[in-house]
Amino acid sequence: MTNEEIHQLAQRLRIDSIRAAAAANSGHPTSSMSAADLMAVLMARHLHYDYDAPENPLNDHLIFSKGHASPLVYSMLLAAGAISDEDLLSFRRFGSRFEGHPTPILPWVDVATGSLGQGLPIAAAIALCGKALDHLPYRVWALCGDSEMAEGSIWEAIEHAGVWGLDNLTAIVDVNRLGQRGETMHGWDLGSYSRRAQAGGWHTIEIDGHDTAAIDAAFTEAAATTGRPTMVIARTIKGHGASETANVEGKHGQPLRDPGKAIEELGDVAPIRVRVASPPGDAKPHEFTADPASPLPAYELGAAPVATRLAFGQGLAALMRRRGDVVAIDGEVGNSTHLEEVVKQTPDRYFETYIAEQMMIATAIGFQVRGWTPFAATFAAFHSRSYDFVRMAVISRAKLCLNGSHAGVSIGEDGPSQMALEDLAEFRALGDSVVLYPSDPNQTVKLVQAMAEHDGISYLRSTRAALPTLYGPDEEFRIGGSRIVRESDDDQVTLIGAGITLHEALRAADALAAEGIAARVIDLYSVKPLDMETLTAASLATGGRLVVAEDHWPEGGIGEAIASAFADADERPRIARLAVSHLPGSGKPAELLADCGIDADAIAAAARRLAELGPQLAGTAAEAS
Numbered sequence: 001m002t003n004e005e006i007h008q009l010a011q012r013l014r015i016d017s018i019r020a021a022a023a024a025n026s027g028h029p030t031s032s033m034s035a036a037d038l039m040a041v042l043m044a045r046h047l048h049y050d051y052d053a054p055e056n057p058l059n060d061h062l063i064f065s066k067g068h069a070s071p072l073v074y075s076m077l078l079a080a081g082a083i084s085d086e087d088l089l090s091f092r093r094f095g096s097r098f099e100g101h102p103t104p105i106l107p108w109v110d111v112a113t114g115s116l117g118q119g120l121p122i123a124a125a126i127a128l129c130g131k132a133l134d135h136l137p138y139r140v141w142a143l144c145g146d147s148e149m150a151e152g153s154i155w156e157a158i159e160h161a162g163v164w165g166l167d168n169l170t171a172i173v174d175v176n177r178l179g180q181r182g183e184t185m186h187g188w189d190l191g192s193y194s195r196r197a198q199a200g201g202w203h204t205i206e207i208d209g210h211d212t213a214a215i216d217a218a219f220t221e222a223a224a225t226t227g228r229p230t231m232v233i234a235r236t237i238k239g240h241g242a243s244e245t246a247n248v249e250g251k252h253g254q255p256l257r258d259p260g261k262a263i264e265e266l267g268d269v270a271p272i273r274v275r276v277a278s279p280p281g282d283a284k285p286h287e288f289t290a291d292p293a294s295p296l297p298a299y300e301l302g303a304a305p306v307a308t309r310l311a312f313g314q315g316l317a318a319l320m321r322r323r324g325d326v327v328a329i330d331g332e333v334g335n336s337t338h339l340e341e342v343v344k345q346t347p348d349r350y351f352e353t354y355i356a357e358q359m360m361i362a363t364a365i366g367f368q369v370r371g372w373t374p375f376a377a378t379f380a381a382f383h384s385r386s387y388d389f390v391r392m393a394v395i396s397r398a399k400l401c402l403n404g405s406h407a408g409v410s411i412g413e414d415g416p417s418q419m420a421l422e423d424l425a426e427f428r429a430l431g432d433s434v435v436l437y438p439s440d441p442n443q444t445v446k447l448v449q450a451m452a453e454h455d456g457i458s459y460l461r462s463t464r465a466a467l468p469t470l471y472g473p474d475e476e477f478r479i480g481g482s483r484i485v486r487e488s489d490d491d492q493v494t495l496i497g498a499g500i501t502l503h504e505a506l507r508a509a510d511a512l513a514a515e516g517i518a519a520r521v522i523d524l525y526s527v528k529p530l531d532m533e534t535l536t537a538a539s540l541a542t543g544g545r546l547v548v549a550e551d552h553w554p555e556g557g558i559g560e561a562i563a564s565a566f567a568d569a570d571e572r573p574r575i576a577r578l579a580v581s582h583l584p585g586s587g588k589p590a591e592l593l594a595d596c597g598i599d600a601d602a603i604a605a606a607a608r609r610l611a612e613l614g615p616q617l618a619g620t621a622a623e624a625s
Contacts, residue, residue: 010040017071030239032072058279065119066145117151125366162201209234288324298473305466311441313338331378380404380420408551425556507600544573544617574616
């Protein structure tokens with residue numbers, strides 16, 4: 001296409017963005033209009049993408065970090081012939097795939113990017129994947145907005161991409177000056193972005209974002225730059241091309257009042273079909289060698305206690321020997337989460353993201369875009385730093401296997417800043433998530449294997465303390481299961497724990513047995529989904545008397561999960577919920593468990609109180625009896 005033809009394409013992209021927002025009576029046409037020239041040049045001359053085969057591993061990747069510019073995304077798909085005009089005009093309607101912000105419900109969209117600051121980190125991860133895992137020459141392009149450049153996650157990505165030398169990555173910053181409520185932090189000061197990116201190891205190019213020739217030259221220069229990523233910093237005008245919106249404040253996120261006039265000002269360009277170049281060649285992604293028969297670690301009953309965090313690391317290392325698609329991502333705590341076990345055996349699939357938890361999760365998301373199975377691990381408390389990335393990963397329909405170690409007051413002297421007491425609630429709240437809390441090293445190893453098979457987001461909470469081995473290495477554990485560790489026909493109360501509190505429950509059961517009170521003990525290692533069959537049977541067998549102990553705040557934890565699950569049951573048990581009820585300090589693990597009322601003594605005391613009350617089932621069946 002000639003420069004004039006590309007200009008006409010850009011005008012048509014603006015027109016279709018206006019039309020989509022007008023049909024929906026909502027959306028962000030002005031943010032789309034500022035970047036239309038940038039995307040027109042990219043489509044016409046630089047992008048290599050087969051829209052008929054979005055699964056082609058050689059396709060370039062285009063990530064809209066400014067996901068609110070979705071009218072431009074859909075207008076580009078229309079121009080490429082991938083969708084129909086009817087599709088475009090279904091924008092934001094109930095039941096339409098063309099949502100307010102793009103999601104992978106569309107095969108041409110890699111990830112959901114409606115939360116600003118996420119697209120560039122994920123783009124950097126996909127670029128790293130191309131070099132380190134796929135060994136393929138695709139390029140990654142990320143369109144960023146200037147408002148989101150205030151997000152810390154953007155600068156995590158810039159630093160990591162610079163250190164990784166990602167010369168297959170180009171960030172395009174649409175500096176249109178206006179944010180949602182006024183001017184952005186740096187306005188049209190292109191140098192402010194350029195200087196900081198250069199300090200992070202990037203090559204930068206400052207251009208007029210409405211000059212077709214300048215854009216083309218910048219993209220050509222970016223592709224020719226080696227050893228470092230490139231940032232094209234483009235001065236643009238928000239709402240460009242229409243007098244109603246061009247550089248006018250207060251127009252963000254609104255359809256135009258007079259779309260007809262704007263379309264006329266843009267030249268009323270007829271629909272344009274652009275032939276986007278398909279990627280050359282037929283190379284396949286690299287495959288790492290694996291031995292499916294490689295043994296899993298096994299821990300002997302009665303041997304020295306083993307921390308589940310160690311079993312996690314050793315179990316993951318074994319999984320990576322068995323499966324060539326599994327990768328490990330560390331938040332610079334691998335000597336504590338024991339990802340160092342992976343480094344010993346499969347260092348080519350281990351990635352260090354340092355103390356940058358948002359980048360850690362973005363790396364996992366980017367890797368799974370390309371079909372890899374990522375495990376990312378850090379201290380459980382630090383997952384809260386990256387929670388928005390995990391939340392958005394649900395919308396991206398991503399497959400993530402996450403580990404949080406050093407959870408709860410049982411970590412001891414480090415104190416409350418390191419004690420994750422809300423992580424179970426965080427991960428339970430995610431749609432279709434899996435939350436696991438093993439109590440034993442052999443159980444941990446088996447659950448790590450199960451996580452790799454799960455298609456979605458799974459989270460495994462591991463403990464710092466070494467714990468006795470309860471199960472043999474040949475026992476199996478499924479997601480959604482539990483394990484009755486102790487039971488008899490005479491059980492009067494059920495004690496439920498997971499992780500550290502399961503072992504406290506077993507000690508409590510011993511103390512109760514000495515007093516003539518028989519207690520059933522359940523290892524609720526699958527916090528979500530719950531094993532309601534086992535819980536219901538235990539409730540019926542023990543007169544509806546349940547004691548739940550957890551090293552977590554009461555809100556959103558195991559006790560609340562069980563109480564919610566029984567809320568609509570015909571026969572509801574009485575549940576004594578023991579959880580961390582006040583802000584802990586530093587101390588020995590045993591001191592802290594006792595202080596918070598979740599140790600064996602507290603569990604036994606709660607069980608005695610329930611046993612003294614008699615059967616507690618509430619419901620028609622119990623009342624009738």
